[in-house]
Amino acid sequence: MAKLNFRPDFSKSLKKKFYLNDTETLAKLLVGKVLVKRTRKGTLAARIVETEAYLSEGDLSSHSAQGLTKRNAPMFESGGILYVYKIYGIHRCLNIVAGKKGAGCAVLLRAAEPLSGHEIMAENRGIDDPAKLCRGPGNLAKAFGFDVDDNFRSLDTPELFIQDETGAGPPELLVSRRIGIKKSAGMMLRFFEIGSKYVSASKKGSSINNISPSQGMG
């Protein structure tokens, strides 16, 4: 579970093609990967344990459902960049754009297990408990210091990337409905690691069979 010997390694970063997977597949595959951000104060890293997929079609809760707007413009770019938006005036939500340019889909990062930069995250959050630093989408974004000026930022530089640390095998996942939405609420598009104490909200879910990469539109 905990990666005691984690070291940031840009050579293990996910490549552009990885983000062209369809949104649901990307959401599953991102669980267990490590988000790495280098700042002036130090390097932040956390292992993703909970995600949600927001689709390009047939998903009324996706920000892309109403078409291109100024706010959701990053969603319509090619996958592998950030989409950050404000919610309830207070919080930020960090998304990874998925799929081809023009598709309009993204993966919301909902929770993560801190691996590096604990002190910086604690300072950003104003709390210490490692289990709470990156638990919940607003908290995760705040711990990492992401804001709307990070929109369109690419995930393929040594300053910001996602590292594949799943050499020992992918984590076992559960699937559930997404949290905090009313439209398209029945869709099973939330994915999280079984038994992780870093997961937000409910830890109930159904088991998933296999995960296979694809090149669909999501």
Added chain:
DNA sequence: AACATGATCAACT
């Protein structure tokens, strides 16, 4: 008016 939230509190298992 709705909103991809979080903190807090009450009630329950």
Added chain:
DNA sequence: GTTGATCATGTTT
């Protein structure tokens, strides 16, 4: 330990 209700907050539609 968990779940559900309540509400502060301000941007977007």
